[in-house]
Amino acid sequence: MMPTSDHPLLDIRDLYLDIQVFEGTLHVLNGVNLRLARGQVMGLVGETGCGKTLTGLSVSRLVATPPGRYPRGEIWFDGRNVMTLSEAEMLKLRGRRIAMIFQDPATNLNPVFRISEQMIDVALHIAETSDDGGFLGRRLSARGRRQAARRRAIALLEHVGIEDAAHRIDGYPHEFSGGMRQRVLIAMALLGQPQLLIADEPTTALDVSVQAQILRLLYALVKEYHLSVLLITHNLGVVAQVCDEVAVMYAGNVVECGSAHRVFKSPAHPYTRGLLRSIPTPQTRRGELMGVPGNIPNLIQPPPGCRFEPRCPHAMPICRTAFPSAVALQADHQVACYLYGEGRP
Amino acid sequence: MSAPMPFLLQVENLGKYYPLRGGFFNRPIGVIKAVDGVSFAIREGSSFGLVGESGSGKSTIARCLLRLEEPSFGRIIFEGADLLKLPAEELRRRRADMQIVFQDPFASLNPRLTVRDIIGEPLVIHTPLRGEALSARVVELLEMVGLGRQYLYRFPHEFSGGQRQRIGIARAIALNPKLIILDEPTSALDVSVQAQILNLLDELQRRLRLTYLFISHDLGVIRYICDRVALIYRGKIVEEDETERIFTAPTAEYTRTLLAAMPIPDPDYSPYRS
Numbered sequence: 001m002m003p004t005s006d007h008p009l010l011d012i013r014d015l016y017l018d019i020q021v022f023e024g025t026l027h028v029l030n031g032v033n034l035r036l037a038r039g040q041v042m043g044l045v046g047e048t049g050c051g052k053t054l055t056g057l058s059v060s061r062l063v064a065t066p067p068g069r070y071p072r073g074e075i076w077f078d079g080r081n082v083m084t085l086s087e088a089e090m091l092k093l094r095g096r097r098i099a100m101i102f103q104d105p106a107t108n109l110n111p112v113f114r115i116s117e118q119m120i121d122v123a124l125h126i127a128e129t130s131d132d133g134g135f136l137g138r139r140l141s142a143r144g145r146r147q148a149a150r151r152r153a154i155a156l157l158e159h160v161g162i163e164d165a166a167h168r169i170d171g172y173p174h175e176f177s178g179g180m181r182q183r184v185l186i187a188m189a190l191l192g193q194p195q196l197l198i199a200d201e202p203t204t205a206l207d208v209s210v211q212a213q214i215l216r217l218l219y220a221l222v223k224e225y226h227l228s229v230l231l232i233t234h235n236l237g238v239v240a241q242v243c244d245e246v247a248v249m250y251a252g253n254v255v256e257c258g259s260a261h262r263v264f265k266s267p268a269h270p271y272t273r274g275l276l277r278s279i280p281t282p283q284t285r286r287g288e289l290m291g292v293p294g295n296i297p298n299l300i301q302p303p304p305g306c307r308f309e310p311r312c313p314h315a316m317p318i319c320r321t322a323f324p325s326a327v328a329l330q331a332d333h334q335v336a337c338y339l340y341g342e343g344r345p
Numbered sequence: 346m347s348a349p350m351p352f353l354l355q356v357e358n359l360g361k362y363y364p365l366r367g368g369f370f371n372r373p374i375g376v377i378k379a380v381d382g383v384s385f386a387i388r389e390g391s392s393f394g395l396v397g398e399s400g401s402g403k404s405t406i407a408r409c410l411l412r413l414e415e416p417s418f419g420r421i422i423f424e425g426a427d428l429l430k431l432p433a434e435e436l437r438r439r440r441a442d443m444q445i446v447f448q449d450p451f452a453s454l455n456p457r458l459t460v461r462d463i464i465g466e467p468l469v470i471h472t473p474l475r476g477e478a479l480s481a482r483v484v485e486l487l488e489m490v491g492l493g494r495q496y497l498y499r500f501p502h503e504f505s506g507g508q509r510q511r512i513g514i515a516r517a518i519a520l521n522p523k524l525i526i527l528d529e530p531t532s533a534l535d536v537s538v539q540a541q542i543l544n545l546l547d548e549l550q551r552r553l554r555l556t557y558l559f560i561s562h563d564l565g566v567i568r569y570i571c572d573r574v575a576l577i578y579r580g581k582i583v584e585e586d587e588t589e590r591i592f593t594a595p596t597a598e599y600t601r602t603l604l605a606a607m608p609i610p611d612p613d614y615s616p617y618r619s
């Protein structure tokens with residue numbers, strides 16, 4: 001898709017991913033294209049199983065291969081293609097320049113260890129494997145290093161709004177409410193001074209009022225640290241509130257992307273339109289909610305061409321031939337659909 | 346204007362306290378007031394919304410209404426009869442009139458049961474239907490929720506979230522109930538699937554003259570589906586009114602806070618961007 005700035009921090013190009021399962025091969029990513037500029041927040045949306053999490057995990061190279069396999073594609077992060085990096089080089093990116101908050105809560109915090117132990121371990125690991133010793137410098141005793149790591153962890157917890165962090169840090173994860181745990185995770189993600197934060201459904205399990213607090217915090221941190229965030233969620237309300245840009249995925253493809261303003265105000269792809277019409281607004285009369293009829297396709301034998309074709313009210317013969325390439329409707333708005341641009345019959 | 350419909354359900358001063366245990370011998374050291382004197386009434390054929398944050402007592406109210414849990418105090422009047430005073434046999438018959446749909450109706454079910462057994466279970470308990478007649482009724486129910494005969498012998502894991510919810514609804518309407526309690530029926534679903542389920546619920550309500558008690562924390566969904574709404578905070582109702590009034594002129598501070606926190610899918614209404 002079209003560049004939104006000269007040197008995007010993250011540039012996913014034509015990424016394909018297959019996963020071998022008992023029944024056959026799932027073609028889960030089908031040529032994903034996505035660009036994220038520095039200091040921008042991008043919402044990655046789409047219905048369950050469309051490949052949001054796997055896209056995020058691919059950036060950190062956290063998809064096990066096998067069963068996964070990447071037939072094609074590049075993921076450029078800050079000028080380097082992470083698909084070609086060694087695991088040793090990935091270790092210097094993952095958890096530092098690229099931080100993640102995982103969708104699966106068990107992956108994020110270990111219930112049997114105190115928050116302090118988990119944060120200090122991460123902080124020490126980051127510092128010790130940094131070329132310059134990181135925040136520790138070089139000449140500290142083991143005890144001094146732990147104390148420095150602890151001070152750093154406490155400072156970050158305070159920064160994300162954990163009151164009395166010097167004491168709370170010695171608590172266990174279950175002693176924290178859902179919203180506080182998300183704050184802890186954000187603080188942990190900040191330990192590595194990341195440029196990119198991939199946050200997978202960070203507020204989905206929270207009440208609206210707590211969700212609002214976490215979104216406010218994220219938004220403030222983005223401004224303060226000039227972070228880029230890939231915010232994975234299926235909550236379009238959340239995306240509209242905090243994201244500069246949106247990428248809409250359907251069955252392994254980004255079908256529409258652009259500034260949040262364009263995508264929400266003039267959605268172009270029939271799937272995006274259906275998605276936005278699925279949300280009840282104060283004006284929606286009962287019985288008149290549109291939705292998107294039909295079901296997501298089987299990824300072992302996905303429809304040829306546009307994968308939305310079986311559900312699309314505008315489907316044409318050409319839609320079954322090949323996946324439509326993206327066209328720019330505006331400088332900040334791209335869509336992959338035969339209704340637009342050169343593909344238009 | 347026609348006369349208002351009569352009340353199907355009246356809840357008066359309902360309470361449920363749980364013992365709070367602790368200390369050295371794990372003795373009761375106090376009470377958790379999960380539901381603390383709640384009153385509301387639902388008219389026949391209407392949809393009543395119950396909104397509140399996690400732990401406010403919504404599901405506890407649902408369990409008390411279904412008598413899955415003994416209320417600590419209060420009255421539950423269903424079609425004029427006080428449910429807490431009914432003899433066991435009478436209560437058993439009435440129970441068929443009140444059904445529930447959970448967030449994921451399959452989470453609590455045996456994964457080795459087929460759809461026929463899952464939907465057929467209440468029919469086996471409460472009706473003489475068996476064999477072919479039972480299958481025929483299950484197929485009829487499947488069709489009512491937009492599925493078909495081909496799903497009869499499938500197992501839970503073969504279904505998507507939206508399809509599971511359709512099956513949960515089919516099971517709930519099997520005995521021609523009057524009231525259906527929907528406890529977060531769409532919280533686990535994508536918006537597009539949620540829209541399909543909301544449409545289905547709306548259609549069934551009109552077709553079968555159902556009354557709904559709709560529990561949710563999604564204010565957009567509540568506004569769309571409900572005629573009246575009650576907001577519950579820490580086991581107490583803080584505001585109850587017609588849906589439109591709640592959303593346009595809320596009086597309780599808690600209602601205003603919730604409304605302000607609700608993310609609107611329009612980038613022009615972001616509270617964060619300046």
Ligand SMILES: Nc1ncnc2c1ncn2[C@@H]1O[C@H](COP(=O)(O)OP(=O)(O)OP(=O)(O)O)[C@@H](O)[C@H]1O
Nearest residue numbers: 019021028047048049050051052053054055234299
């Ligand atoms: N480890 C795995 N093994 C096999 N299939 C997988 C694996 N992880 C994901 N998948 C499949 O790949 C597809 C994409 O999954 P992914 O988790 O990326 O979806 P998602 O968009 O994040 O969905 P959700 O909104 O439910 O989190 C789905 O069909 C999923 O079932």
Ligand SMILES: Nc1ncnc2c1ncn2[C@@H]1O[C@H](COP(=O)(O)OP(=O)(O)OP(=O)(O)O)[C@@H](O)[C@H]1O
Nearest residue numbers: 363377378379397398399400401402403404405406
């Ligand atoms: N069996 C029980 N023993 C002790 N406390 C209980 C029990 N069941 C519920 N509670 C407490 O009662 C309160 C209300 O719980 P309830 O499940 O009704 O909340 P809810 O409004 O349905 O929340 P959610 O939105 O998370 O489903 C909570 O504080 C809960 O911890």
Ligand code: SF4
Nearest residue numbers: 306309312319337338
């Ligand atoms: S490419 Fe064709 S089938 Fe796909 S969304 Fe566009 S019109 Fe519909």
Ligand SMILES: [Mg+2]
Nearest residue numbers: 052053054103
């Ligand atoms: Mg996911």
Ligand SMILES: [Mg+2]
Nearest residue numbers: 403404405528
């Ligand atoms: Mg509940």
